[in-house]
Every structure is written in structure tokens, then in C-alpha cells.
């Protein structure tokens with residue numbers, strides 16, 4: 001940038017910054033974020049440092065806030081109310097201390113003790129006490145002239161009306177603010193009442209204090225925290241910290257995170273501590289304020305431009321930033337869920353460089369109207385994964401983004417169930433993203449129950465390339481030689497594992513079906529299906545038939561959601577391929593109904609309360625042996641309820657419906673007699 005360009009830029013910056021100052025300070029309605037505003041101020045400062053001859057009379061570096069234009073009376077401050085210079089890094093804090101040291105001409109090694117405390121996000125207010133009585137409360141305004149808000153301040157409980165033991169004239173300065181919780185509640189009330197909703201607690205506090213009618217202020221939950229003083233008729237103390245202690249003793253709230261630090265490194269450590277506490281503090285803060293500890297040094301340092309030379313605001317890094325969305329990638333989770341991830345042009349947010357954001361799901365992308373190449377505002381809260389909060393471009397000419405209808409990992413069809421936002425891959429058996437999870441499920445207790453094949457071994461075999469899908473479990477015997485001698489595997493344990501696998505050839509088809517991990521197909525549903533279709537092959541035929549949905553839904557215990565999941569699963573070619581292999585190797589048994597025809601055949605039984613002589617599973621198995629179905633909830637279709645001690649709502653419902661209820665003893669008799 002040459003000198004002429006710099007002059008132009010400085011003129012534009014002066015106008016822009018003045019515009020935002022007015023919106024923010026006078027109208028309590030900012031248009032841009034603080035971080036964006038700070039960036040303008042910073043650019044102005046850097047250009048002025050480079051071209052000192054171009055510093056304008058109306059430069060933002062000389063002004064502060066905005067001259068008040070409200071209906072409130074104006075007051076000229078006895079001592080100006082200043083702003084603070086900003087620092088955004090530890091380096092800049094060290095530079096600040098270096099400047100202080102040089103200004104005071106301190107000998108090498110002489111420490112500069114400083115106080116450090118939270119920079120609370122409210123609006124500054126000066127409270128003037130004469131002979132212990134509150135006589136004036138004023139906002140900062142442009143630093144020289146503020147607004148008279150005395151009646152308003154009198155409604156704030158943290159502000160004493162009178163104080164004892166103070167100098168004849170004492171101006172206590174601090175921040176009027178609103179707690180996060182009070183802010184949220186206020187906005188909720190405002191919204192229901194159709195009133196103004198505030199952008200943040202700072203604006204809410206400013207808008208609430210600067211009211212013509214003090215009864216409006218009174219109804220708002222405002223608080224006050226002291227952080228300094230203005231005119232005083234006699235010195236309060238020799239040190240900043242002790243002066244603040246004195247102010248506290250007069251009855252003003254002072255931050256309990258205010259400390260004196262002996263070195264700059266100590267101060268930076270306190271900054272880190274406050275940053276860690278930030279989320280848990282009841283009020284918003286946007287940084288840490290350091291002040292030279294010795295008041296005689298503060299006097300010597302004085303002020304330059306709009307800020308004291310003895311104070312510094314060390315701001316927290318911005319937690320929001322703007323950047324470009326360069327791509328959207330789809331990640332497939334262990335359960336088949338497709339999650340869109342935004343790839344960003346890397347940008348600093350809250351102290352870290354962010355290049356990925358979660359976009360949650362298909363609906364979220366549609367809500368934001370995202371297209372590749374859009375400018376986006378992103379946000380990072382604590383250690384939560386960053387997310388897009390706003391799309392800054394709505395360029396209808398660029399290609400819209402279409403959420404994939406196939407899994408990027410295995411190319412199987414990806415679908416969202418009705419009423420669900422998540423899109424899932426249907427290629428359960430072969431999808432690499434889902435493999436380990438599926439394998440784990442296939443061998444689990446309730447399914448194929450293969451002893452010795454835990455998650456650790458699954459991962460090990462998977463990484464060795466031995467396990468792709470469940471069919472490979474039955475081919476592990478081909479790797480016997482290679483497995484023996486690997487860490488944790490002796491001949492005996494290998495043979496035990498292979499025997500456990502062999503034992504599952506010709507196993508229960510319902511547990512086999514359950515093991516496939518088809519969505520919504522639990523063990524009870526699997527049994528119902530096997531009862532109806534006799535075998536997995538029979539089920540497959542039905543699920544691929546022309547009338548599959550209707551045929552499946554007709555089965556007792558199967559609803560349309562399960563039917564759809566089955567149709568999806570058996571239509572996916574990859575699944576069918578893997579299943580064919582698996583059936584050839586595992587050869588599940590034909591379903592034999594262990595039920596005899598009894599008077600209970602086809603009936604529905606519900607067990608509730610605790611059973612004393614048997615487990616719930618055993619009771620259900622007994623019911624099934626009688627040809628009955630054990631259901632989880634009582635309805636008009638229930639034929640019998642077996643209630644043990646502690647039975648509650650199910651028992652009550654059965655009684656209301658007039659369903660036969662028996663105890664465990666009577667049930668045992670039925671089982672024995674059948």
C-alpha cells in the first residue's frame with residue numbers, strides 16, 4: 001500500500017469505525033461482531049504506526065465511545081473515563097511491560113508488579129459519592145461527557161445509596177452488567193411480550209441502564225462490579241490492589257479473581273486461569289485487564305490518546321470467524337450414519353486453527369442453504385467441535401449442493417427413514433465404516449455368541465486383512481498357522497477360538513438373523529420373522545418379492561418401519577452377496593418351533609414385576625415353548641399378565657383392561673401342566 005492508498009484507507013476506517021461506535025455505544029445495537037470491529041481498529045492502528053504523518057484529526061485512535069445523543073441529561077466527568085489498549089497475544093503483553101519499564105526508566109531486572117482481573121462485558125458507570133451519599137451516576141459517553149443515569153443506578157441493588165468511612169469525594173467506577181442467566185430469562189420474557197430482544201448481555205445491560213424512565217431499569221436484573229475510581233478527595237492507598245480492597249470494604253462488589261502478580265509471566269498464568277474459568281463464570285467476560293500495581297507509577301505513566309499508559313486489556317481470541325467453505329465431505333459412522341463435514345479455508349478461532357466443521361446432517365445444510373464456495377461464519381465454543389452459525393453468501397447462481405444418496409465408503413444406497421434427519425448407509429454387511437461394529441455385533445452374546453472373539457481380536461484380525469465381513473469369521477481357520485505365536489495367542493487359545501466358531505455352524509437362525517444387525521431387527525423380531533418364514537432364505541425371498549412391504553407387515557409383531565428396513569437391507573446387492581457367502585459357510589439350522597400346540601399357542605403374555613424363581617429370559621422362553629409370544633407392554637391384545645412383586649403401571653393397565661392376571665406360582669403350574 002502506498003501513501004495515497006493508506007490515506008484513503010484511513011479515511012474509510014475513520015468513517016466505518018465511527019459508524020459502528022455510534023451503533024454500539026449510543027444505540028446498543030451493533031451490526032458487526034466485536035472481533036470484526038477490533039480488526040478494523042487494529043488495521044487503523046497499524047497503518048498509523050506505518051504512516052504517522054497521516055494520522056487524522058478524527059482518527060479512531062484519539063476518540064473513544066460515542067457522544068451521547070439520548071434524551072438523558074449530559075454530564076461532564078470530573079476526570080475523563082478512559083478506554084484501554086488491547087493486546088491479543090502474550091508477546092503484546094510483554095511489549096506493554098517493556099514500554100512501561102522504558103517509560104519509567106526502571107533498572108534492568110526491576111519487576112513491574114501488576115494486578116490482573118477479568119474484563120467484564122458490560123458498560124462502564126461512574127458513581128459519585130459526596131460525604132458518603134450517592135449524588136451522581138454517569139455513563140462513559142465519549143469519555144469526557146456522559147449521560148446522567150442517577151435515578152436508574154439507584155434501582156440497582158449492588159450499588160449502595162450511602163457508604164461509610166470513605167473520603168468526602170469518591171467516584172467509584174465499574175461495570176454495570178447482566179448475568180448470563182438473567183439475560184436469557186429477560187430475552188425470553190421480552191420475546192413473549194413482543195418486546196425488544198437483545199443481542200448479548202452487554203447490550204441488554206446498556207439498553208436497560210440508559211432508560212428515561214427509571215422504573216424500566218428497576219424491572220431489569222442489573223448488577224455492578226467495581227474495577228476502579230475517578231475523582232477522590234484523598235488517596236485510597238499506595239497500590240491498585242489495596243485501593244480496590246478499600247473500595248470493597250465500602251460495600252462495593254469487586255471481582256474475586258482480582259490478584260496482584262509480581263511478574264509478567266505470573267500475570268499470563270492468571271490470564272490462563274481466568275480463561276479456563278470463563279465458561280463457568282456467571283457473567284460474560286472478553287479478556288483480562290492488567291494494571292500497573294504501584295499508584296505512584298500509574299500517576300507518572302499518565303495517559304496517551306484515549307487510554308492510560310498503565311493499563312492493558314488482554315483480549316481472549318475471537319471465538320467466531322469468517323472463512324470459505326471449500327468442500328463438503330461425508331463421513332460414515334460405525335452405525336452407518338452419514339455425517340457431512342465442511343472443509344474450510346483454515347482460519348483462527350478461539351486460539352486454534354480450524355479447517356473442519358461439522359455440518360450435522362442433510363437438513364442443516366439445507367437450512368443454511370450451503371453451496372461450495374460460500375462465505376460462512378463459524379463458531380467454536382470451548383472444546384466443542386466448531387460449527388457453522390451463518391451463511392454469509394446466498395449465491396443462487398452457483399450449483400446447489402446435493403446430499404449423496406449413496407454411501408461414499410461402499411457405494412450402497414443411503415436412505416433416511418421417514419421422519420428422521422439422519423441418512424444411513426444400508427450396506428451394513430460390507431460397508432468398511434461399519435465393519436468392526438457389525439462384526440462385534442455378529443459375535444456378541446445375544447447373537448452368534450462366539451467365545452474368545454472380543455473386540456480386540458476383531459480389530460487385530462481386521463487389521464491383518466483376515467476379516468472383511470462376517471463370512472470371514474468362518475474362514476479364520478485358514479489362518480491358524482499364522483495366528484499361533486502372535487502375541488497373546490497360543491496353540492490352545494487359537495484352537496479354542498476355532499472350535500467356538502465351528503460350534504456355530506448350523507446355529508439358531510433367529511440369532512443368526514439378529515446378528516446381521518439389520519436396523520430395528522432385535523432378537524424378538526428376528527424370532528417372529530423366523531417363525532413366519534422358517535429360514536433366512538425364506539425371509540430374503542419375501543423381502544425381495546413384489547409385495548414385500550405388505551407381506552412383511554402382515555407378520556405378527558412386524559410394523560411398517562421394520563418391513564422397510566428389511567426391504568432396504570435385502571435389496572442392497574452388496575449385502576446379498578455377503579449374505580450368500582455367509583449362509584453357505586454358517587448354514588443356520590431351519591427354524592424349529594419348539595412350541596407344542598397348547599391352549600396358549602398364538603397368545604400374548606406380558607411379564608411384569610420381579611420374578612423370584614426364574615429369570616425374565618427363562619420365563620419368556622417358557623412362554624415361547626407354549627407357543628405364546630412374550631410382549632413388553634400391555635394392550636388390548638394381551639391375553640395374560642404374569643405379575644411379580646413390584647409390578648406397577650403394567651399391572652394397573654391390565655386390571656383396567658380386564659386382562660387375566662396371575663402370579664409366578666400359578667404360571668409355574670401352567671408351564672408344568674402344559
Ligand SMILES: NC(=O)c1ccc[n+]([C@@H]2O[C@H](COP(=O)([O-])OP(=O)(O)OC[C@H]3O[C@@H](n4cnc5c(N)ncnc54)[C@H](O)[C@@H]3O)[C@@H](O)[C@H]2O)c1
Pocket residue numbers: 020021023024025030031032033034035037038064065082083084117118119120121122123124125140174175227228286289313
Ligand atoms: N461490534 C461493534 O460494532 C463494536 C463497536 C464499538 C465497540 N465495540 C466493542 O467495544 C469495545 C471497545 O470499547 P471500549 O473503547 O470501551 O474498550 P473496551 O471495552 O475494550 O475497554 C475499556 C472498558 O473496559 C471496561 N472494563 C471491564 N472490566 C474492566 C476492568 N476490570 N478494569 C478496567 N476496565 C474494565 C471498562 O468499562 C472500560 O471502559 C471492544 O470490545 C469492541 O469490540 C464493538
Ligand SMILES: [Zn+2]
Pocket residue numbers: 332407408409410411412425426427431432433
Ligand atoms: Zn457404506
